[in-house]
Amino acid sequence: GIQVEQSPPDLILQEGANSTLRCNFSDSVNNLQWFHQNPWGQLINLFYIPSGTKQNGRLSATTVATERYSLLYISSSQTTDSGVYFCAASGSARQLTFGSGTQLTVLP
Amino acid sequence: KAGVTQTPRYLIKTRGQQVTLSCSPISGHRSVSWYQQTPGQGLQFLFEYFSETQRNKGNFPGRFSGRQFSNSRSEMNVSTLELGDSALYLCASAIAGGGLAKNIQYFGAGTRLSVL
Numbered sequence: 243g244i245q246v247e248q249s250p251p252d253l254i255l256q257e258g259a260n261s262t263l264r265c266n267f268s269d270s271v272n273n274l275q276w277f278h279q280n281p282w283g284q285l286i287n288l289f290y291i292p293s294g295t296k297q298n299g300r301l302s303a304t305t306v307a308t309e310r311y312s313l314l315y316i317s318s319s320q321t322t323d324s325g326v327y328f329c330a331a332s333g334s335a336r337q338l339t340f341g342s343g344t345q346l347t348v349l350p
Numbered sequence: 351k352a353g354v355t356q357t358p359r360y361l362i363k364t365r366g367q368q369v370t371l372s373c374s375p376i377s378g379h380r381s382v383s384w385y386q387q388t389p390g391q392g393l394q395f396l397f398e399y400f401s402e403t404q405r406n407k408g409n410f411p412g413r414f415s416g417r418q419f420s421n422s423r424s425e426m427n428v429s430t431l432e433l434g435d436s437a438l439y440l441c442a443s444a445i446a447g448g449g450l451a452k453n454i455q456y457f458g459a460g461t462r463l464s465v466l
Contacts, residue, residue: 272453273453273454275454275455277457282459282460283387283438283440283459283460283462284457284458284460285457287454287457290454328393330393330455335406336381336383336398336400336405336406336444336446336455337383337398337406337408338383338385338395338442339395340392340394342392
């Protein structure tokens, strides 16, 4: 099955800084999603992005399917951005394979 | 439109007992998937149901089972609980059917199970 790797595992920023999270995947994908896990455990959808570039406010994502990676950009970080960010991908089956996540801490 | 609803939110059980978790998908969604999250193993796929049929199954023992009803609501059952079953269990729903965007997964808030 698909393997998903995320980097870095931990990231500490000052409020206002920008950050880039990376997701590498081992095979072609039909689905690639980015999530933010809130402190209560719920996975909040950020992007559905099997290819191309999308933006939503201070967040944007780019997936280069031919090179098998995706990037999540967070600009002007806020303390409320803290938490774990997951990348998940699937191929022909609907089941998602998750990366191990990036723990983001934004300091005031 | 209401999101994915999981009940209960928290459960405490003892070893050897069994437990049933419930998931109500977003209205109109026909696919329900279950995932287990633990600190050691991360997020792992358990199984997926579509139109009351199990479509895919992850690498979990037979103690883990599930079903889906005609209204797309799903339950998962864990029998003979072990300490290692303590985890956050997440349910996701998708429209499914034709078109790749219909496979976007939307997650519920999860059920946190503690096995003592």
